[in-house]
Amino acid sequence: xxxxxxxxxxxxxxxxxxxxxxxxxxxxxxxxxxxxxxxxxxxxxxxxxxxxxxxxxxxxxxxxxxxxxxxxxxxxxxxxxxxxxxxxxxxxxxxxxxxxxxxxxxxxxxxxxxxxxxxxxxxxxxxxxxxxxxxx
Numbered sequence: 001x002x003x004x005x006x007x008x009x010x011x012x013x014x015x016x017x018x019x020x021x022x023x024x025x026x027x028x029x030x031x032x033x034x035x036x037x038x039x040x041x042x043x044x045x046x047x048x049x050x051x052x053x054x055x056x057x058x059x060x061x062x063x064x065x066x067x068x069x070x071x072x073x074x075x076x077x078x079x080x081x082x083x084x085x086x087x088x089x090x091x092x093x094x095x096x097x098x099x100x101x102x103x104x105x106x107x108x109x110x111x112x113x114x115x116x117x118x119x120x121x122x123x124x125x126x127x128x129x130x131x132x133x134x135x136x
Contacts, residue, residue: 002036005074006052008063008082015061015082022053023075025068034068034075041070045079047118047125049132062088062129064122081122085133088126097123 001021008016023034026048050063066079100120104113 001056004034004036004038004072006077007074008050008077008079010079010082015079016052018054020052020054021056022051022058023077024051024053025077026050026063027068034070037072038070038075040072043068045077047122049125049129050077050082060085060129060132062126064125065118083126083129085129088130090127090130093123093126093130097127 003019003021006016006018006020006023007014021035025032025034026046028044028046031048032043045063045066045068047062047064049060051058051060053059062081062083062085063077063079064081066077068075068077097120100116100123103116104120106112
């Protein structure tokens with residue numbers, strides 16, 4: 001299978017940099033699969049699981065919201081946070097989920113509601129990645 005260059009960048013670090021065969025990424029409106037030679041595009045991403053396939057092996061990670069730039073020979077992902085399952089602190093994610101659920105119950109304004117919903121979505125996505133990979 002043909003490969004393309006992938007770089008995933010967060011404000012703190014370069015999470016991933018290297019040749020890959022496939023990238024499955026959560027996009028606003030639905031998941032997107034990127035392969036070598038993909039048509040150029042830019043789109044927003046949402047919190048969820050990303051899957052990076054290299055040498056036939058697929059690896060899952062958590063990704064927060066961000067955006068992606070796809071070119072025929074390379075793809076660059078910019079995200080607030082990206083974590084491998086072993087990097088996810090399950091207790092912290094559960095506490096974030098509980099805080100977001102409580103804030104949603106209070107529902108003070110539409111803007112607060114959207115922010116708290118995104119926080120809840122991030123927490124659930126982290127916990128889902130951690131559970132799929134059963135790492136403790």
